[in-house]
Amino acid sequence: MTSKNIAILGGGNLGSSIAKGLVKSGLMTPQQITITNLDLELIQHLHDEDGFNITTDNISAINGAQIVIIAVKPTAARALLNQVKDALGNGEHVVISVISGIKIHDLEEILGDMPIIRAMPNTAIAIQESMTALSFNEKGLTYKQEVSEIFNQLGSTMVIPEAQMPAATVLASCGIAFALRFLRAASQGGIEIGFSSKLSLEIAAQIMKGASKLIIENNSHPEPEIDKVTTPLGVTIKSLNKMEYEGFSSSLIQGVVAGYNKILETES
Numbered sequence: 476m477t478s479k480n481i482a483i484l485g486g487g488n489l490g491s492s493i494a495k496g497l498v499k500s501g502l503m504t505p506q507q508i509t510i511t512n513l514d515l516e517l518i519q520h521l522h523d524e525d526g527f528n529i530t531t532d533n534i535s536a537i538n539g540a541q542i543v544i545i546a547v548k549p550t551a552a553r554a555l556l557n558q559v560k561d562a563l564g565n566g567e568h569v570v571i572s573v574i575s576g577i578k579i580h581d582l583e584e585i586l587g588d589m590p591i592i593r594a595m596p597n598t599a600i601a602i603q604e605s606m607t608a609l610s611f612n613e614k615g616l617t618y619k620q621e622v623s624e625i626f627n628q629l630g631s632t633m634v635i636p637e638a639q640m641p642a643a644t645v646l647a648s649c650g651i652a653f654a655l656r657f658l659r660a661a662s663q664g665g666i667e668i669g670f671s672s673k674l675s676l677e678i679a680a681q682i683m684k685g686a687s688k689l690i691i692e693n694n695s696h697p698e699p700e701i702d703k704v705t706t707p708l709g710v711t712i713k714s715l716n717k718m719e720y721e722g723f724s725s726s727l728i729q730g731v732v733a734g735y736n737k738i739l740e741t742e743s
């Protein structure tokens with residue numbers, strides 16, 4: 476349990492997921508977390524259902540917190556940063572930015588020389604299953620252990636050079652959407668071969684969980700695990716070869732690279 480308070484500026488998809496993960500992990504109570512949004516109605520449910528403090532006032536949220544997570548869309552970032560920079564300048568705050576495509580150097584240009592950490596989680600942070608990348612500026616390094624410990628409670632964490640942040644954004648953050656698209660496609664195939672939509676999705680989700688656990692818990696690689704499934708003259712290899720003929724692996728790889736090229740356009 477941490478005694479610090481957190482302000483999450485921009486309570487949307489990711490900001491609210493982080494807040495929920497922090498409470499689920501037992502690290503914080505909802506009363507220690509203040510979530511902001513320009514439209515209070517959008518986050519009212521986070522107060523009513525989960526007990527978080529909510530406000531439209533970014534400055535008052537910052538004043539009541541020691542850790543400030545900035546979670547607005549990249550297009551809204553500069554306006555927000557300029558609005559809050561004076562409130563962050565008193566030496567009492569650590570900033571954690573989850574904004575994609577905005578580098579520490581750009582954040583420092585607006586906020587000045589203060590502890591700044593870039594974090595790149597994914598939405599599974601809400602259930603403590605994120606893969607989160609962290610990069611620190613020099614002053615942020617003072618908080619490396621503390622911040623790493625927080626994100627370790629919310630899934631797995633990797634500390635990386637900032638130059639790898641675009642790659643982490645695609646594979647670790649967007650990646651959850653890629654995995655979910657696999658899951659959806661698998662369940663659609665399941666419906667075509669006779670399962671109800673509900674059961675098909677349940678099967679697809681469980682195979683994905685099982686596959687992930689085989690790799691994580693056995694410290695294994697997919698190929699030997701696949702070899703264990705592919706009976707000679709059997710069904711699995713027939714399906715896999717058809718999938719590969721249709722471009723399965725290649726389309727995933729090209730999708731990852733396309734996302735990477737897209738983010739390099741902004742973060743260079």
Ligand SMILES: NC(=O)C1=CN([C@@H]2O[C@H](COP(=O)(O)OP(=O)(O)OC[C@H]3O[C@@H](n4cnc5c(N)ncnc54)[C@H](OP(=O)(O)O)[C@@H]3O)[C@@H](O)[C@H]2O)C=CC1
Nearest residue numbers: 485487488489512513546547548549551555573574575648
């Ligand atoms: N979603 C994800 O899985 C991930 C997102 N990210 C990054 O995290 C950031 C947030 O993404 P996401 O949660 O999806 O975005 P959302 O749009 O869902 O959430 C941001 C919220 O902040 C609000 N907002 C805008 N300006 C302000 C302001 N000045 N003060 C308070 N609130 C404001 C937005 O309102 P409005 O819509 O009206 O502008 C919106 O409701 C992005 O930079 C994204 O790149 C990183 C990793 C994963």
Ligand SMILES: O=C(O)[C@@H]1CCC=N1
Nearest residue numbers: 575644645648649650
């Ligand atoms: O799609 C996006 O741009 C953001 C960055 C990582 C996940 N979502």
